[in-house]
Amino acid sequence: MSGLALSPDGARLVTAVSTLDAKRTRYVTALWEVDPAGERPARRLTRSTKGESSARFASTGDLLFTSARPDADAEPDDDAPAALWLLPADGAEARVVASRKAGVDGVVVAQDAPVVVLPSEVLPSAADDAEDERLIGVRSDAKVAAILHTQYPVRYWDHDLGPSLPHLFAGDLTTVAESPAAGAPAPRLALRDLTPQPGVGLRHQDAVLSPDGGTVVTTWTRPAARGALRQVLVAVDVATGERRTLLDDAGADVSSPVVSPDSRRVAYLRETLSTPTSAPQVQLWVADLGDVAGTTRRVAADWDRWPHEVVWTRDGSGLLVQADDLGRGPVFHVDLTTDAVARVTADDAVFSDLRVSPDGGTLYALRTSYAAPAHPVRVDLAAALAAGAPVEAVALLAPAPLPALPGTLTEVTATAEDGSAVRAWLALPEGASAASPAPLLLWIHGGPLGSWNAWSWRWNPWIMAARGYAVLLPDPALSTGYGQDFVQRGWGAWGGAPYTDLMAVTDAAEARDDVDATRTGAMGGSFGGYMANWVAGHTDRFRGIVTHASLWALDQFGPTTDDSFYWEREMTAEMALANSPHLSVEQIVTPMLVVHGDKDYRVPIGEGLRLWYELLSRSGLPADEDGSTPHRFLYFPDENHWVLTPQHAKVWYQVVEAFLAEHVLGLSGSDLPALPETLG
Template sequence: MTSETVISNQAGGRRQQTAQSAAAARPATPFHDLEHYIALPRLSTLALSADGTRLVTAVTTLDSKATGYTTALWELDPAGVQPARRLTRSAKGEAGAAFARNGDLLFTSARPGPDAEADGEDTPAALWVLPAAGGEGSLLLSRPGGVGAVWAARDADTVVVTAEVLAGSADEQDDADRRKARKDRKVGAILHSGYPVRFWDRDLGPSQTRHFVLEPEPGPDDAGLPGTTDAQPPLRLRNITPDAGAALLETGAVLSPDGGTLLTGFRIPLGRGDTRSVLAAVDTATGGRHILLDSADADYQPGPVSPDGTTAVVVRELIPGPERIPEVALGLVPLAGGEFTPLAAEWDRWPSPAGWLPDGSAVVVTADEDGRTPVFLVDASSGAVRRVTADDAAYSDVVVSPDGRYAYALRSSYLFPPEPVRIDLATGRTEPLPSPADRPQLPGRLEEVEAGAPDGTRVRAWLVLPAEASAADPVPLLLWVHGGPLGSWNAWNWRWCPWVLAARGYAVLLPDPALSTGYGRDFVRRGWGRWGQEPYTDLMAVTDEAVKRPDIDAGRTAAMGGSFGGYMANWIAGHTDRFRAIVSHASLWALDQFGPTTDVSTYWEKEMTAAMAEANSPHLHVGQIRTPMLVIHGDKDYRVPIGEGLRLWYELLSRSGLPADGQDGTAHRFLYFPDENHWVLSPQHARVWYAVVEHFLARHVLGRDTGLPPELGL
């Protein structure tokens, strides 16, 4: 035996030992280790080229420091044969993918341009292009205020983008000068004359949204848009909504196939800080705007335009009141002007339109239904509805192939995170496409639970069970209430992932109580303005049903929720002591205080009268709370302002019925995030969030100490 052979064998043995050690250290599933969990890749959005040969998705992964996420664009094979292929790579990431008519891929990125100076400061997102013929991405256009969403016409070279402008700016140069002055003088002040002044987690103003057409700088050798010539002329943005003011705040927009019309929601002021969204059609050539739909009792948002460019699908949402729910319905409207014609008016679901069949015969939509979100076809003439997908999944980001045979979508459920699939629209058969990310192994199984509410209504829930749950070894139960409240536990959620808790031995109950979508209008009406009544009794009924199971330990239960789910956690705490611990994240506590301080108080005032708010306010029952509570809140949460968490925490300490807890003083805890918003999005804080929740539940439900993250300094 030669020395080289001995060295080779020794090296092979060391590699085998290293592999065995790594395997021993590797968690059973990614959900058993929070570092592994937050590092799982996450898919979002789909873009399909006009000829149907290219499909692009966005994949989000941890950055190099594991303190943030970055997103790259990947190409998928619509035929399902070739593996996924990464298209972009930059530390800043990429987003907003849209295919131009010629196949060029447009996207936005804050990566530095070729002539950028490294000043150590963040740069705003700019518009970039990847040529259809291949090659590196190149910068098309940058501006100090950045570039937002991108739309490209299917049958024309028209490209429209959204961008922010300072409200008083006369043109792009003036906007750049004003921004420079604010930056150089470090001015952050904003003078408001309207409402709202903030939204979710961002301060509004002094910038406002505008729509722009991308076009060449005028000149004798005007050569068109990206990819049409080898020598690309300089590009500029032409503002087609210069007088919009704040009308484009949180509104949707779609571009007609011929690029001639941009349909957009457009907010008109009603006085007293309130607005209503009408449907506006903007001529992309002239900037001329006319209102297509305007009703005193409804908001309108645009859906896709028919392949022949004559008709748009429209989403109408009735403006709610204390006795009226915000019903969502589809309709059709001619782009030339006309009435709103209801589409599938008798269908008792709240649909979201995705696209038309190429022959204009039907509209592809998704809608929540019984804990799923299937794909449906709605006949454009008769309004007849046909369910296409028959599985237990939720579909999103649906795009239709140019031949109308297939739709492509991201599919998820509580068994797997979003993955790309191809749907045969005739048969409903769904096939996975080669994906940039594999399905993670789960630490258990998924079942359903149903119960009868006190009024006889059927209430259903998903039940996530750890692998070890059995009649011989029953496991503790965690009731997890969804937010919204108009929503449903039907799709994978990275922020609210039950498998992290299942990996720690808990069964997790995910119920859809009154107010949940996917069960019809009457199911929503049961809880409208009655948050502490039917939603609460529904939750208790389905919990009662779950704890009857032999694989559930009825003596070890806890409850938690975020946003509206946090409200319900607070309400539960004041109305029953059946749970050993309760976690309340970003929760509503005192409804009289919440109403005037949330980011859109005008909406809240429509939902509940003062009497309703008082009858359903958890803070009035603080003296009945005898269950240890973990309060969690982010300071940048504008939807449920930090004052709710601060008041809840103080009143738990000063007025709740829970006795003191030895040297700790109280069994309650308050986890505060100064830099997070409604959801706690950064990976390092998400890890802390799950770890503290695990610690709190383990202490009170399991009677053991799991330890706290050392970064908390405790």
């Protein structure tokens, strides 16, 4: 389940639910309506083989969404891009109201006005829509995918950038308000390009509309010296297209703008630019939307947490902010008069997709934790603010029941070498006890600026707990939710405090009588994979190690990742070498399973290829003369940083399970879990 949309009258709540298709090879997303009162069962609103996403309620009460499903008013096209659909509030049939040859990438709505903004791509030499459509056809017909770049970067996470560039298009919903007559085509929005010739400005935009529909506030990417990029904040007048810079902070990037109910102020996040000796800080700021000069101020400056999602209270007197906090992600209220911060939610959970009811008394959100995947909840916001104390959220009737867990969830704490407290979640399998202790699996999170606090269907500890492992999910140095000093402890020194923190909390878990300290494994992905590699070269305490999409040679990684300029802010060349796992390959005596996708742009495939070769040629467990080795390399030619397609995810877990069963559990022969036959 993902996303949450609340109707203007507060009577309807819509979320998106992804399920496997009939062949179980991909996910299809449909929109479901949830009763905000928690009385009626959820009901499905959309159904198509292409799926639907980006649900937003317009000020009219109509539901907007994007989908590549067939349009009854157009020629059949299996390769048609996503268009904007409108599902009328009166229950009439959904219809397409806007489309472009390049497709639309979501929808932005105004709370109080029938205005929409659509992100969509445009080829740089196209002067208008007709020319853009023609050039798209020219490239397609000629089978040309080449891109001529003039600026950095050229790719991002899992996709290539260019040659087209994102633009923002505006439309007036009143022009498509009436349902078409029988046999007549549905009226279409007249889209106006609000951002002609944007350059790379909108490549990573966070666009929002002011409630009155008059202004688009969005982040804007500006190239800086030596290949770097900066994020500034701009305002675009919807009527005229006039663009002005709101905030251009040389010492920080800005993101996540949200405009106040009266359309006069904007709250945003400010992330200071890091250096090799100073970790970034994420701060909460508010500015006057009409006249920023002299009116921008930091909010709750003494609050030692990093804000994530931010929404305004209905009366504009405060902000509701979600932030990581000690392995949770509660909602906090920030009073804009006093800067006082008070926790709103009492649950041991993470909240997202915050939506405030029209009367301001109720908060709707998706709640998730390692006890349950994302599901819709209602929070009595008025009671929490009146009492000045957090309240428990009430679960609504979701489209699907929550899964039963094959074990229990508890916490483990330890004291680090410098005296800092280090905590972790521990997923214990059913039956773990002093009489039957469970083997331990240390699972290291990525980021590294993050926390183990929210359910993931992809990185799920319960799958391994169901196989009998106690799964340890620690938050070492660099993790968020423990204050700025906790992040700073590991900054630019990944092999220092993050590593010793992991070993300290592993010691604490192994000291439990329901954990078997003689059978332990470690695994991690991305930064967690880096740490798995570092662990392998600095201790032999684990019997098997799984490293996914991992950094191996930091001098090689830096210039090849998709975000090299950010990396250079964090580590000097000397620091990178001091913390590079590849320099300790000769000390690796633990069998390793290397996993990498060829389409990974954040940690390029060269890291995995070099790691694999050096394990075989230089580690303490080298390949024999016949090439056999206890190490393994699981390679996905068409996956990226994550392994997302359902059957590949299944293969991932089956191979990991078999590898750990052999090396951690000591199984062999017919006792080993079978590898999937899809591997051939």
